[in-house]
Amino acid sequence: MSSQGPDLGEWRAVVTSPVLTGASIVIGVAAAATLVYWIAVGSNLDLLVVVLVLMFVFAFVAGTARVVVTIGSHGLQATSALLGFAWTNLSLDDIADARVADVSIGSWFGWGYRASLGGTALILHGDRGLVVDLVSGKEFTLTLPDPEWALAALETAADARGGSGSLDRP
Template sequence: MLPLRETEVGAWSRIITANIFIWATLVVVALSTAVYVPITFSGDIGSGVFGLVIIVVVAVPLASFIRLRITVDWRGLRIVSLLLHIPLKRIPLNKIRAVETMEIRPSEWGCWGYRIMPGRSALVLRAGPGMVVTNIDGKQFAITLDDPETPAALLNTLGSQPSDVTASLGGPR
C-alpha cells in the first residue's frame, strides 16, 4: 500500500515499448511485401490489392501494441494504444478485488502477446516482473511491467479508500 492521506488520490502512468511487436510487425510487412509485390508487378492487380488489404489487416493490429500507455488512478487500470489511441483494457477501481506482483512466465499465461483464456487474460511482453489484477468476479488480468510494485500498491491503496473520498475527488461512486 502507498501512504496517502485521507483526502488524497494518486496517479501512476508509464509508456512502454514492446519490442516483440516491433519485430512481429516488421516480419509481417516484409513477408507480405516479398509475396505480393511480385504478384502486383506481374499484372495481377486484384491479387496485389488483396495482398495490400491482408498486410493492413494483420500489421495494424500488431503495430497498435508497439507503444502503450498504462495508467493507474481513481478510475482503475487503463491500457491504451498510442498508435490508434484506443483502449485495449480497462478495469474500473470498483471492480478490483486484489492486486499482486509476481514473476510472469509467458508459458503460464498463453505465451507472448495479448492473451485471452477462460477466467483470465494477459498482456505479456516479456518474461519477468508483472502485476496481476483479480476482479471481484474472480477473473484475472496480468501485465508485464518494470517496477510493478508501485502501480499495484497504488491500486490496492485507492481500492481501500472509502468510496465517499474517491467520489468527492471525481472517482467512482
C-alpha cells in the same frame, strides 16, 4: 519506460515490447513487399487476400507493441499508444485484489494481448507483472518493467477511494 510515482494522483507508464516491436517490423516489411509484388504482377485476388491479412496482423501486433498504462481514481487502463484504443479499462469497483507475480509467457502462449477462460493478459515486457483479481473471478495480467510501482499506484487509488483495506470494495 517512463513513469511517475503513484503519490501524484495518477500513475502513467509507457511500456514498449521489444519482441512485439520487432515482430511488427517484420510483418510490416512482409506486407509492403507482398503489396509491391501484387502491384507489379497484376490483380491476383489470392495475393490481395494475403496482403490484407498481413496488414490486419500488422495493425494488431503494432497496436500491442507500445502501451500506455494509466492507474488512478478511475482504475486501471491500458491503451494502445499507436492506435489509441483501450486494451483494457478496469474500474476500481471491478478489482478485488492485486499482486506482483512471476508470469510465465508460455502459460499465455506468447506475447501481446492474450485471452483465456481464466482471464486476459497483456504480455509486453519480461517475466514479472501485475496480476489483478477481478470481482468476476477472472484475472487480468500485465507484464511491465516495474510492476511494484503499478501495484503501489493501484493500492493508493483504492485507499483514496475509501475502502477499508488496500483493495477492498467500499
